[in-house]
Amino acid sequence: MVPWREKASCARWERMEVNCLTLKDLINPRQARLGFAIEDGENAQKENIFVDRSRMTPKTPIKNEPIDLSKQKLFTPERNPITPVKLVDRQQSEPWTPTANLKMLISAASPDIRDREKKKGLFRPIENKDDAFADALQIDVVVDSAMDDYEKQRPSRKQKSLGLLCQKFLARYPSYPLSTERTTISLDEVAVSLGVERRRIYDIVNVLESLHLVSRVAKNQYGWHGRHSLPKTLRALQRLGEKQKYEEQMACLQQKELDLIGYKFGERRRDGYPDSHDQQLLEFAESDYPSSSANSRKDKSLRIMSQKFVMLFLVSKTKIVTLDVAAKILIEESQDTPDHSKFKTKVRRLYDIANVLTSLALIKKVHVTEERGRKPAFKWIGPVDFNSNEEELVDLPASVLPELKPETYGQIRACAKQRLARYGSFNTVPTAEKIQRKVSSEPNSPCRKQGSGGYSLEIGSLAAMYRQKIEKSSQGKVSANKRVVPPASSMDPALPVHSLAHQVFSAAQTDVQALSMQNSLSGQSCVPLPSATSDPESLKAALLAGQPLMYVPSTSLLMLCGNLQEGPSPGSGSEKDDKNLQVPAASDLSLQPSGQKRLCEERKPLEEDEPATKRQSQEFEDSPLSLVMPKKPSDFTDLAFPMTMGSRGSVPLEGIPVKEEPPGEEAPGKSAASAFIASECGTPSNYEKPARENESAQESSLLQYLYVHSPAGLNGFNVLLPGSQTPHTMGPSSSQLPSFGLPCMVLPSPALGPFPVLYSPAMPGPIPSAPGVLPSTGPVSFGLPAIGSVAHLLVSPAAMIDTPVSTVPSTDPQLHGQHSLTLSPVMSRSHTVVHPESPGYTGHPVSVKLEQSPIPVTPKSIQRRHRETFFKTPGSLGDPIVRRRERNQTRNTTSAQRRLEIPSSGPD
């Protein structure tokens, strides 16, 4: 539209390049590490993705809020070629956030910049950009100059990609907006905010509209719906796709490809899809756009294409669609005269769509390798198991999410009991099997149609050949699709913690899925579970997308708890890793790099035969696992804290209220089960009847959380397991927490990025070491800093955003002691400090912390240089990094902006 806009945009991009890069990383933190046959990593190759994280600079986190254009003039290169302060911030400040980036962009949208650009007729060669940037990161002194140079650089295409733009766009709105909030999107405003011309916004909006994430309400205005109805939409698309027999079409085309029979334009296949195809699609699309004036137009090509594209994934057994196949199908359906030009155009559009879908974490770029070379393709990583009940559930307002029905808990409880009764222990629950059964019994289960879909990968014969090829080059991909459920038996306490973490996570996924299917939780929570693929990546992606995934506490986790506790116990077989498991005992939970490496290496042998798989596994392993287990309030008599299950024979987690619960007398599993049931059902129950309890009791009913932070492995997954939580630790918003009624939640790091909450609170001294400090029976102070924020966060990104961390009551001194008050970094003492870049860093530091010690955790002095490294590693968010909170002062001053730091070398 207006030329200057574009120019301004360019200028902004120049300045924002770093930020943009980071943004991308948030989305695809670790792709570079993945090695799929269907190379997924090509993210590294993808233009939009900036692979070299080592050059990334920590972004200045900015409060994630609507962009304030008034700030645009703040940074004008011309006037302030080098803003020391600004540069400094960039260097060491917090992790960048999409919003921050957005702000930055906006800030750059000043006339000055335009001028600058003009003056800047010549840009510095992009080739030098990286180097300059790297230098800037290396030396603070050089930062200014480096940045200066950097700023002169022209933004590369990467930074201007639709994908990034879409991410920024999405960052503006909550994934799951409250039903009460009506978010209107003004295309003009957005365009200005994002610094792009409106045309680009149309591209994004059209795709989003095709998925019903937005809808046109008026000219230049769209309404934001969020992902609430995404499952429903996807399901509808899936059905449509099935009707259209897309699968067959794809199979046909793929077969041709495989047979090296080049596709010939004009070679139209009429079998499979009815002529009414488009009409059906339109109907589908329009059904939800009653107010859309655009419906009358037959110009919804992009929307239609988007839907069709999605359909292809949904009906595909492999969940992988190559662009050429998609383009061909689309061309055929459009009944256009197939020609190369058309094909090219289609592919272009598909890329546009793919970029948006990727931003939505629904698909990811991969490459399918064939004899004739690699072919660009995308893999569906979004939800797959659209619950049959979604219709009734998806539309539930986000505000209702937390309020799971009592029945749900009942189901959960029943499930738990069932498992217990059937297997005697949660540790041996064959979830996969169960799921399988469930799936097959689900008449409308898409998974069923897919031959169990991701639960047990059953690549159709159609894709057999394809698969073989894939497997040859990389088995990882295939394995990634498989439902890999660590056999309960494999949940051997002897395994290294990180291994356990991996297993637990996998199992957890299974559990989630199982529960989802059985209880329709996914639907109720409006949280599309990350697809049946169970691919960690998928889950990650989904989470990254900002989906508030509510995770029902799984026995796996409980088991983990048990294992953790049992680790130290004699005969556990995990002696070598005991030290790592001795959460409480170890004065310093930090794993030494060497130790980590060793652990990692030890695991490798097991995965030798599957390189890709190994890598994937490593991702998990690489992630430091931090478990913060809040003590159960002492008054929570009916609840057995999960940790108690494994306390027998091991160092009992001090402070864990085992009150009235014979700790570990029974079979661990049973004990755990009890705890599991109690915690899951009891809490909700309490929530349901808050009135009956005194305030104290009520508070005690608050969910406790077990926080699992495994950046690297889980790529940013943060798992909060409910335990009991000291009400005091929660901020004002804590009240919302109970409302969730969810035992556990898995939070996407990205979403939590700016919030301290995510960072596991320090688990000051080992329980044993600080027995006196905290009454063993006393409530465990759940050190999640700003838990209140968490609550908000969980509720909705938007809410979260607006929650001023600083306002959150640090904690109740009584209960939390300084630790809480200071919101000290997680690890001041017990957490693992691993320097991602350190040579020895290959394993996953695992730090399990029991936050119960009132011992104040004093953040260690952090050196800036250390901080710099924070974002240097790939998947910065997910890497095993310990996020620390700055000093108290910092906290106060920049409450919203949490600093994440990674000690370059262990704790100093």
Added chain:
DNA sequence: CTCTCCCGCCACCCG
């Protein structure tokens, strides 16, 4: 070279 896909011209609608 191929893959990507930005960019913006210009044709459609619609009020």
Added chain:
DNA sequence: CGGGTGGCGGGAGAG
């Protein structure tokens, strides 16, 4: 008509 939309494909960055 003018402005909102968005199809479309040239052409260039990235690998």
